[in-house]
Amino acid sequence: MRKLYYYDDNPKIMHWDKIWSSTTIEQELKACEIETAPRVMFLSYIPKTGKILDAGCGFGKWVIYLSKRGYNIIGVDNNKLVIEKLKNFDNSLQVELGDILNLKYPDNYFDACISMGVVEHFEEGPLSALKEVYRVLKPKGLIFVSTPTNNFIRKIVIQPILNIVLKFYYSSKKFKLLINKQTTNRKYLKKNRKKIKRKKKYYHFLEYRFSFRELLSFLKQSNFEVLKIVPHDFHKSNNHCIGLGVDFPFLKTRNSINFELNFVGKLIARILNNISPWMISASILCVGRSLKERE
Secondary structure: OEEEEEEEOOOHHHHHHHHHHOOOHHHHHHHHHHOHHHHHHHHHHOOOOOEEEEEOOOOOHHHHHHHHOOOEEEEEEOOHHHHHHHHHHOOOOOEEEOOOOOOOOOOOOEEEEEEEOOHHHOOOOOHHHHHHHHHHEEEEEEEEEEEEOOOHHHHHHHHHHHHHHHHHOOOOHHHHHHOOOOEOOHHHHHHOHHHHHHOOOEEEEEEEEOOHHHHHHHHHHOOEEEEEEEEEOOOOOOOEOHHHHHHOHHHEOOOOOOOEEOHHHHHHHHHHHHHOHHHOOOEEEEEEEEOOOOO
């Protein structure tokens, strides 16, 4: 389980506002067509007659996508900016401000829950979020959960490079610039906490990156049986790749939308995806079923 941190000039809520301000709902919706793994899973597993929750919906691309196809889906997010933008985009959408750790809905209310790239952002771990989803799901209700992972390239390339940087450039100005936005070096952050505060920098936990065994374990601890687990990226489109785009920004196009790759990036993605999409997949996607007994 890998833990990532970052520095920022703004409090955490402002950090997320900045992230959501850097994209548009229209761009997010375009991703639905190339984000094959979740799209196929949703359409294959979720019954149209049931109630669906998107827990941590963000810009609501799946709320919009599934609503247009006749699904009864409600989106909940704790960011006021994205809820306002979604309402302005389409006031008929069922989206609301809320805390996925303390949902207002009663027990056994939903038939399925989507949570894409959300539970990894709780520093105490994902169990509280997963157990709250379990509470509001009906017996045999479905959960679709996606979290970042340490893929093969991250293990054999990114982490060794980071370790070399930590060893040889621990105190250098160049290294301090490198970790200015994001770091996994907790020791450095603790040692320099006072200096960071003097510079009015904010120190934040960013996310965990789970192995598929770790994610499976969390789901089982939350009383879900896992039905399927797949790599989650744009691996059906060799023109886009979140994993390569995040780890090697120089492989993206200049004005990249949805992690569109340049010529070299596309070539690398095509080769590695043909070997195995797990090699460069940014995330893991699981579908599970609640083991709750019917009353």
